[in-house]
Amino acid sequence: MTDSSNQGTRLPSGELRPIYNRDLLLDVAVRVFTERGYDGTSFQHLSLASGLSKSSIYHHIEGKEQLLRLGLQKALEPLMASIGEPAATTGSAVDRLTYLIRSNLQIMADRLPYVTLLLNVHGNTETERWALEQRRTYDKFVAAVVQEAIDEGDVRSDLDARTTARLIFGMTNSVREWYRPDRDTTPDQLAAQVSSMLMDGIRAR
Template structure:
């Protein structure tokens, strides 16, 4: 993998604007999300960047390399939230609230790469490994739900795996409609999702 600060020149001439590794990755994620990973070729990506395919191959060995890097980016953001929750000295219910808030903020910050992660089909080793890591995060939620039930902080008549999927499903749905310039900030969205997840919509009597 060719990392570093090398710049990919566009247009083939000196003095033309160039693309950093981050620019290439961002363009790849946008292309994968728009047309699908399988349908996006290196040639199509080169056209999107306005460079030749050979120039792109000088910096990137394959589209799978870009996919792996993008998924690592998304999983790294979510993994950071898991680490924070694990290290937090509180009850499982408090950790669960922190997890829902943290994953909401992470998704808003890294929406394109998380969108790519959520649309994986498992057609390659890179995708399968990413899906395994994603399932591990879901198991963390399930464990926290079970712990909160045992502590009496969460109703006992709900199935932990189902609750875990529903919580992540609510957060993950943001990729379909969240826009950075929308009416609600990430912090406001995180607060609203927390209220809906743990307080419901019906006012308490």
């Protein structure tokens, strides 16, 4: 176990010890939370993964739950911001839905580890319930736009709005299981292609 005063020196392996700031520690914590589950992650796990002592970790953050909240916020902030954008609130419902699907995929691709953390949340702690509540607000907003698009005659009505929204999220959320930004497809390309596939699929004929 090493102290924060050792930052910038070498690890026992000879590797240069990274100089930690809160963001770097957060990246490590989010990875460990996703691998072990939040409940299954102890301070010792965080300590081992970061190479920081418990007291050094406390130098950066208040506790484990604060790391969870900061990690979830990195996913929730852009998602919640997207439903406030003019492109999500003005114009035809079908155009707003296209915008929402595209921005969802871009956020997914840009913030893959954080969105993955968000999608694994079960609501066991106050922070998890806070995150679920925001996700629910987001999901309901999208389902309402699907309903408007059905009412405007632009989206097929053989499935109800809620089911259609669920199927859309089913496809977009599954992207986290295989998409890696360093492959051939850029986040923009992915967003454009998946959203056109989804929109062609649900458009009224």
